[in-house]
Amino acid sequence: MSSQMGFESQLPTEAERASALHKAEELVAEDKQHHTRYGIVAVWLFIITAVEVAIVFLPVATWVIVVGLFVLMAMKAIGVAGYYMHLKDDARSFSYLFGAGLFVALVLIFAFAVLYLVFSGGDTELFVKGVDSGH
Amino acid sequence: MSNEVHTGHPPTSLGLDMRKLGMWTFIGSESIFFATLIANYFIWRPSHEGGLGPQHLDINLTGAGAFVLLMSSLTMVLALAGLREGNQRKYTRNILLTAGLGTVFLCIQVYEFTHFWSKGYWLTESMFGGSFFILTGFHGAHVFWGVVWLVSLLVFRVGRGARRPLGFRVGVDDKLPADPAEATDGGSYVSVELCGLYWHFVDLVWVFIFTLIYLLPY
Amino acid sequence: MATTTGELHIEGLHLPKEPPGFKGWLLTVDHKRIAKLYLFTSMLFFALGGIAALIMRTQLAVPDAEVVDGQAYNELFTMHGTIMIFLGVMPLNAAFFNYLIPLQIGARDVAYPRLNALSYWLFLSGGLMLIGLGLFVAAPDAGWFNYPPLSEAKYSPHLGVVVWLISLGTLGVASLAAAVNFVVTILNMRAPGMSFARLPLFTWMSLITQFLLLFSMPPLTVAFILLLFDRVAGTSFFQPSEIGGDPVLWQHMFWFFGHPEVYILILPPMGMISDIIPTFARKPIFGYTAIVFSGITIGFLGFTVWVHHMFAVGLGPITNTVFAASTMLIAIPTGVKVLNWSATLWNASIRMTTPMLYAVSFVALFTVGGLSGMMHASVPVDHQHTDTYFIVAHFHYVLFGGSMMGILAAIYFWWPKMFGKVLDDSLGKVQWALTFLGFNLTFGPMHVIGNDGMPRRVYTWAGGNGWEWGNLLATAGSYLTALALALFVVIMIKSMMSKEEAPGDPWDGATLEWSIPSPTPFYNFAAIPTVSSERPFWDAKYPSHRATHEPGNEETAPPALYDKADEHIHMPPVSYWPLVFGVGFTLFGVGFVFMFVPAIILGTLMMLGSLYGWSLEPS
Numbered sequence: 001m002s003s004q005m006g007f008e009s010q011l012p013t014e015a016e017r018a019s020a021l022h023k024a025e026e027l028v029a030e031d032k033q034h035h036t037r038y039g040i041v042a043v044w045l046f047i048i049t050a051v052e053v054a055i056v057f058l059p060v061a062t063w064v065i066v067v068g069l070f071v072l073m074a075m076k077a078i079g080v081a082g083y084y085m086h087l088k089d090d091a092r093s094f095s096y097l098f099g100a101g102l103f104v105a106l107v108l109i110f111a112f113a114v115l116y117l118v119f120s121g122g123d124t125e126l127f128v129k130g131v132d133s134g135h
Numbered sequence: 136m137s138n139e140v141h142t143g144h145p146p147t148s149l150g151l152d153m154r155k156l157g158m159w160t161f162i163g164s165e166s167i168f169f170a171t172l173i174a175n176y177f178i179w180r181p182s183h184e185g186g187l188g189p190q191h192l193d194i195n196l197t198g199a200g201a202f203v204l205l206m207s208s209l210t211m212v213l214a215l216a217g218l219r220e221g222n223q224r225k226y227t228r229n230i231l232l233t234a235g236l237g238t239v240f241l242c243i244q245v246y247e248f249t250h251f252w253s254k255g256y257w258l259t260e261s262m263f264g265g266s267f268f269i270l271t272g273f274h275g276a277h278v279f280w281g282v283v284w285l286v287s288l289l290v291f292r293v294g295r296g297a298r299r300p301l302g303f304r305v306g307v308d309d310k311l312p313a314d315p316a317e318a319t320d321g322g323s324y325v326s327v328e329l330c331g332l333y334w335h336f337v338d339l340v341w342v343f344i345f346t347l348i349y350l351l352p353y
Numbered sequence: 354m355a356t357t358t359g360e361l362h363i364e365g366l367h368l369p370k371e372p373p374g375f376k377g378w379l380l381t382v383d384h385k386r387i388a389k390l391y392l393f394t395s396m397l398f399f400a401l402g403g404i405a406a407l408i409m410r411t412q413l414a415v416p417d418a419e420v421v422d423g424q425a426y427n428e429l430f431t432m433h434g435t436i437m438i439f440l441g442v443m444p445l446n447a448a449f450f451n452y453l454i455p456l457q458i459g460a461r462d463v464a465y466p467r468l469n470a471l472s473y474w475l476f477l478s479g480g481l482m483l484i485g486l487g488l489f490v491a492a493p494d495a496g497w498f499n500y501p502p503l504s505e506a507k508y509s510p511h512l513g514v515v516v517w518l519i520s521l522g523t524l525g526v527a528s529l530a531a532a533v534n535f536v537v538t539i540l541n542m543r544a545p546g547m548s549f550a551r552l553p554l555f556t557w558m559s560l561i562t563q564f565l566l567l568f569s570m571p572p573l574t575v576a577f578i579l580l581l582f583d584r585v586a587g588t589s590f591f592q593p594s595e596i597g598g599d600p601v602l603w604q605h606m607f608w609f610f611g612h613p614e615v616y617i618l619i620l621p622p623m624g625m626i627s628d629i630i631p632t633f634a635r636k637p638i639f640g641y642t643a644i645v646f647s648g649i650t651i652g653f654l655g656f657t658v659w660v661h662h663m664f665a666v667g668l669g670p671i672t673n674t675v676f677a678a679s680t681m682l683i684a685i686p687t688g689v690k691v692l693n694w695s696a697t698l699w700n701a702s703i704r705m706t707t708p709m710l711y712a713v714s715f716v717a718l719f720t721v722g723g724l725s726g727m728m729h730a731s732v733p734v735d736h737q738h739t740d741t742y743f744i745v746a747h748f749h750y751v752l753f754g755g756s757m758m759g760i761l762a763a764i765y766f767w768w769p770k771m772f773g774k775v776l777d778d779s780l781g782k783v784q785w786a787l788t789f790l791g792f793n794l795t796f797g798p799m800h801v802i803g804n805d806g807m808p809r810r811v812y813t814w815a816g817g818n819g820w821e822w823g824n825l826l827a828t829a830g831s832y833l834t835a836l837a838l839a840l841f842v843v844i845m846i847k848s849m850m851s852k853e854e855a856p857g858d859p860w861d862g863a864t865l866e867w868s869i870p871s872p873t874p875f876y877n878f879a880a881i882p883t884v885s886s887e888r889p890f891w892d893a894k895y896p897s898h899r900a901t902h903e904p905g906n907e908e909t910a911p912p913a914l915y916d917k918a919d920e921h922i923h924m925p926p927v928s929y930w931p932l933v934f935g936v937g938f939t940l941f942g943v944g945f946v947f948m949f950v951p952a953i954i955l956g957t958l959m960m961l962g963s964l965y966g967w968s969l970e971p972s
Binding site for chain 2: 034035038039041042045046049052053056066069070072073076077080081083084085091093094097098099100101102104105106108109112113116117
Binding site: 093097100101104107108112115116119 | 564602
């Protein structure tokens with residue numbers, strides 16, 4: 001909200017107001033299309049969540065479920081970020097900013113997971129007491 | 136989108152709204168905050184003997200919570216659409232719904248926490264418990280402040296004046312409002328949009344938490 | 354064609370005036386005033402950190418000294434490190450972010466002026482909490498890195514560690530807010546024509562630094578939260594217990610932040626000297642693009658090396674090797690920069706002013722520090738170096754010989770622009786010589802005694818190991834350095850009291866800030882400039898020598914730098930809210946230290962209230 005130029009000189013003229021109103025009405029029409037889109041995305045999000053809960057109980061190999069969950073999770077994330085947060089229609093810079101953060105986030109999780117779950121990142125056997133050996 | 140219409144703001148180098156740019160930068164950073172908490176959870180996931188463990192998690196209840204939060208994202212985006220169309224009832228109704236659904240989610244979380252606590256599973260009985268409560272607790276805190284923000288939008292009448300499609304004025308009448316920003320296209324629409332971005336982000340984090348914390352252990 | 358805004362005559366243009374008096378400073382949202390607040394506040398804190406160092410060096414001058422005991426010594430080195438990093442170099446960098454970024458990109462302020470003010474108040478709050486509570490309640494004494502289990506309640510039952518956690522948490526919020534601010538400013542408020550390829554190098558390095566801050570601080574925040582829960586709620590994330598717990602996890606989280614942090618400390622000074630060296634070499638910087646990309650690469654790779662601070666922890670050969678390799682990789686972009694600075698100096702007609710002396714010594718001393726760093730990138734070598742004075746020598750060469758030399762260069766260089774006065778150059782050269790001598794005398798010998806096995810973080814040492822001369826020299830050097838910095842204070846005071854006014858462009862600079870009067874007017878630019886190269890002011894001054902490497906520039910005359918006048922300049926007004934929020938945050942923080950619930954609640958309410966006031970206030 002930094003209005004660095006004087007406001008008084010920026011008052012819209014009649015012509016500008018008319019064109020602005022026209023433009024706004026165009027945007028509203030565009031919005032109506034988006035409405036149906038929001039509805040569809042919502043339905044998909046519900047379906048995907050239901051599927052997620054369901055496949056956990058399926059008698060399939062663990063790795064299949066895990067991969068499936070990751071894929072479904074990613075789809076939901078793209079749905080929310082892309083459509084609800086308007087990333088798909090908005091300026092690319094927003095996606096880059098978010099993407100950069102997301103990238104570092106994933107690297108962090110991956111690095112810590114490897115360090116701890118593969119290499120046992122701590123040095124002593126005190127590290128993970130009470131590990132369920134059959135898990 | 137928001138700077139196509141003559142706004143009185145100086146031209147920006149990327150043509151983007153300042154506050155949105157800031158919110159996305161913040162969201163990028165906050166993602167890493169939650170990622171660290173999630174990583175911490177993963178490290179301690181195997182240590183659950185004697186305390187809270189994955190077998191105690193109720194995915195039906197929290198699945199309902201996930202639905203609730205997803206629905207609240209829908210109402211949020213509809214509220215924004217209502218504001219854009221100049222439809223006060225739609226805007227207000229959906230903001231209230233979003234806040235309401237957020238509150239329902241919080242109630243589910245509180246129930247879950249007190250349920251565990253009453254069974255003697257708290258922060259200190261197992262590492263799983265400690266990391267679980269801190270992760271979901273901070274998420275819940277984010278939801279809480281989101282609800283406060285939503286309610287504040289209504290209490291402080293942000294966007295209340297919009298009676299026609301947002302093109303150039305959000306004042307109640309044609310008098311020049313005191314705040315130059317309110318007289319432009321951007322003003323209150325972006326304020327609500329910022330709240331929406333924050334809300335969707337909180338929902339997004341739950342999408343990750345629900346899958347990784349509740350479903351994966353199975 | 355107007356070269357400077359001074360030459361521009363704008364009819365009827367109302368030039369806004371600076372808000373007057375003490376209130377004008379207290380409620381300021383002006384980036385220049387905030388920069389000056391950062392500058393002098395951090396100098397004060399730096400002096401305190403320096404006093405801690407002097408006491409430490411006095412204690413270590415001879416074996417078996419009894420100047421301070423072990424507990425006091427632990428508090429001293431903890432406070433010294435914490436203050437110098439978080440209340441010294443970081444806010445000094447912030448002073449320059451604040452002052453220069455809007456000027457270098459041709460803007461009148463930052464994206465969020467009130468948030469900017471808040472960052473300063475939170476910095477002050479964190480600093481006062483650390484030092485105030487440290488002096489009068491309980492000083493942190495577990496090192497600036499605060500490793501558990503030492504920092505857990507069992508081994509540090511006093512409040513010192515909590516003071517450290519809360520103060521640094523506050524500083525973290527300040528830095529994060531500033532990072533968001535500067536990212537948006539640099540992305541969205543550049544003058545027309547200023548593409549990313551034309552950004553001054555200081556602004557470029559600062560942009561990278563802001564991203565490092567944004568992405569490295571959150572894991573630190575999480576680590577602090579988990580440690581606080583350990584201490585207060587009885588969890589055991591970082592201490593071994595029946596249910597589990599791992600002290601090394603803290604190290605991972607801390608250094609995931611800690612390593613990018615050192616790039617946060619060094620990249621801005623690298624940017625500073627990248628703008629200073631070409632000015633006094635009277636040549637454009639050699640390899641602008643290479644410097645930018647190496648900066649980006651350093652920023653990126655900085656996230657991949659953190660375990661090199663943990664080589665002696667016992668993570669195993671595979672982990673150690675991976676991170677040793679990534680650490681060695683970082684030498685490449687760093688080397689690229691050093692080569693580019695050197696190439697700029699090659700065959701140049703150099704004007705050896707004080708800022709240039711500092712800038713050139715930055716290159717030399719930072720290289721020395723970088724080389725010692727590369728030595729302990731090798732794991733077996735590090736096993737000998739770790740926890741010895743060799744490491745202390747390394748990081749002081751990069752942090753003092755690097756960052757501080759760069760910052761001192763920047764102070765000498767941009768002082769005329771900030772205050773409209775020059776810093777005495779002849780006296781400055783003497784001051785430089787004393788600093789250079791003192792610094793090398795202090796930290797040079799540490800390489801030798803470190804290599805010979807003298808451990809760090811010991812409050813006393815036994816004779817007979819051959820460390821006597823090294824320690825004596827180091828202590829003598831520390832006193833000399835203190836003298837040199839005291840002389841710097843004298844030079845600053847002398848300049849403020851002098852009547853001699855500095856011109857707008859005392860150094861024949863190339864970037865936009867030199868095209869406006871000194872001291873900078875409140876509104877920065879009477880007219881927003883149009884930029885057509887990465888040396889906009891130079892091109893305007895010397896059109897026949899302008900940058901022609903950009904396509905299309907060869908034949909056409911460049912557009913005037915100052916052409917379009919603004920009809921009205923609106924500067925953001927002063928505001929109470931950042932101060933109120935800052936006070937609320939302090940209440941919250943101090944309340945947390947003592948677990949005093951009313952203060953926590955009151956602080957929260959104040960912050961909430963000020964957020965409402967803030968958002969409803971017209972800007």
